[in-house]
Amino acid sequence: MSESAAREDALIGSCHCGDVRAHVPQGSVGVVACHCGDCQKLHGNFFAMFVADRSAVRWEGEEHIVWYRSSPENERGFCKRCGSRLAKRPVAGAKIMVSAGLFERTLPRKVIKNVWVESKPAWYDAPRVGPLSPEGFVAMALAEPIETELAQYGYVQRAASGNRKPPGVIALTWITAADSSERERIRAHSRQNVQDFLKEPGFISIVTGFTGLRGFTVTAWEDEPSMKRALEKHHEVAMKELFGERFVASVWTSVWTPTRINRLWVRCTGCGSLEDVSKDHPSCSKCSAPMPPQPSYW
Ligand SMILES: [Zn+2]
Numbered sequence: 001m002s003e004s005a006a007r008e009d010a011l012i013g014s015c016h017c018g019d020v021r022a023h024v025p026q027g028s029v030g031v032v033a034c035h036c037g038d039c040q041k042l043h044g045n046f047f048a049m050f051v052a053d054r055s056a057v058r059w060e061g062e063e064h065i066v067w068y069r070s071s072p073e074n075e076r077g078f079c080k081r082c083g084s085r086l087a088k089r090p091v092a093g094a095k096i097m098v099s100a101g102l103f104e105r106t107l108p109r110k111v112i113k114n115v116w117v118e119s120k121p122a123w124y125d126a127p128r129v130g131p132l133s134p135e136g137f138v139a140m141a142l143a144e145p146i147e148t149e150l151a152q153y154g155y156v157q158r159a160a161s162g163n164r165k166p167p168g169v170i171a172l173t174w175i176t177a178a179d180s181s182e183r184e185r186i187r188a189h190s191r192q193n194v195q196d197f198l199k200e201p202g203f204i205s206i207v208t209g210f211t212g213l214r215g216f217t218v219t220a221w222e223d224e225p226s227m228k229r230a231l232e233k234h235h236e237v238a239m240k241e242l243f244g245e246r247f248v249a250s251v252w253t254s255v256w257t258p259t260r261i262n263r264l265w266v267r268c269t270g271c272g273s274l275e276d277v278s279k280d281h282p283s284c285s286k287c288s289a290p291m292p293p294q295p296s297y298w
């Protein structure tokens with residue numbers, strides 16, 4: 001790419017006095033907001049940033065930048081004349097975080113992630129994540145597992161066929177990956193399995209997810225034969241790898257049949273009455289308004 005083309009493709013920002021200009025790639029990640037103690041001191045508030053490869057960011061007026069070592073790991077740049085905070089860069093690292101405040105305020109970007117929320121001052125609220133694509137959300141949940149003493153957090157997703165029959169069997173499974181690359185291998189198998197499941201008419205839905213290295217599934221089927229048909233496809237390939245190779249740390253599978261299936265209650269949007277929709281009656285017994293469609297059992 002030519003120098004001028006690279007420039008057109010970049011977001012261009014400047015400090016308050018204009019001595020320093022930053023060219024940041026359009027594809028930079030952000031806005032990410034850091035709420036740590038260092039950022040609070042240095043910015044007077046949280047630090048809103050675009051994260052980019054250091055080599056992809058170009059400075060004009062670089063001679064006006066002063067780099068201050070804010071911690072053993074990081075240095076922070078500010079304009080010598082006006083004092084605008086410009087960027088943070090790890091002393092050893094390939095990334096740079098450029099201040100979002102240098103750029104047009106009309107830039108169509110949102111805070112997608114808040115980091116060090118636990119260090120923020122009490123006077124404002126910050127949700128950990130902002131608007132994200134499903135893929136971005138899963139990638140983030142896997143990249144930085146959140147854990148407390150009581151719980152591990154991760155992601156969960158559901159794939160449903162639209163089958164509204166009550167489940168005849170439920171399969172509960174979990175599987176633990178030895179490391180993150182095994183986890184990716186498990187997830188790749190799982191994506192193919194779900195494609196097979198969706199082609200099976202007796203499939204109702206699967207709820208599946210990961211917390212750290214442990215993946216789990218809850219899969220509902222009309223009956224056992226439909227489950228068996230679906231598991232004869234890609235799932236068999238995965239099982240062969242699991243038993244034939246050194247793949248996965250531990251695994252448990254099970255199949256359950258219901259002891260009792262209770263009624264399915266849905267509230268009438270007209271009069272507010274809670275109606276038993278498992279009998280598939282299309283209108284409210286109290287006000288005769290049409291009922292919303294019966295949700296699937298799982
Ligand atoms: Zn300046």
Ligand SMILES: [Zn+2]
Pocket residue numbers: 034035036037038039040047116
């Ligand atoms: Zn910070």
Ligand SMILES: [Zn+2]
Pocket residue numbers: 268269270271272273284285286287288289
């Ligand atoms: Zn009603």
